[in-house]
Amino acid sequence: MSPYHGSGPGEITPDGCAVEFYDLLPPMGEAEIVHAALPAGASILELGCGTGRILRPLADLGHPVMGVDESPAMLERLGELPAVRDRIETVRLGRVFDAVLLASTMINTDPAQRRAFLRTCREHLAPNGTAVFQRTAPDWFDTAQPTAHEHDGIRRVVREVHRDGPCVDVVIDYHVGERTWTHAFSRHPVDGAELAGDLAEADLTLGRWLTDDRTWFTATPRTPRTPRTH
Structure with a gap:
């Protein structure tokens, strides 16, 4: 059996998340951390946006937002927020954003999937953009x-x-x-050397730590690419 599975009332996503439960979860300060790391009004793409628990308050803070999630049941809870149904590893929107967000410690997936996630982040990041990540506390x-x-x-x-x-x-x-x-x-843990290597493989470089526990951090493009339309 896959290590990712779930059960309970309502629909369960392929990675085991219960849609009804995630729709009940309140914001826990994530949007404020992301907002403080970005310019006012920066456009944000959230990969794995779920029911919009973080994306919705970011929109309320003045950011043009878009979400990506593979679960149609999750996306139904987004209301009027724009979103695309697709897998993080394979989505290619043909446009870039001022910021790309990968929260919910999804960077702590297995190394191959992590690198695929990071490539998607870079693909959608503007030349002077900022990627924002949340990881599991190392300890x-x-x-x-x-x-x-x-x-x-x-x-x-x-x-x-x-x-x-x-x-x-x-x-x-x-x-x-x-x-x-x-x-x-x-x-899966990711130490400093592995993180630096995976970021470099995706043409990203570590930016700065956003929280004292080093669970939130930024990354920026290593090399310029031809800008796309926002």
């Missing part, structure tokens, strides 16, 4: 263990943690009222 891979906590009416129970070399497989139950969703997924 999590050593400290992750079964835990439980509750916030905003959502009880999050890390039920299983398995280590297979550097990779960590996790099973989490989410409880909201009488509803329960389960999500199983894997996270």
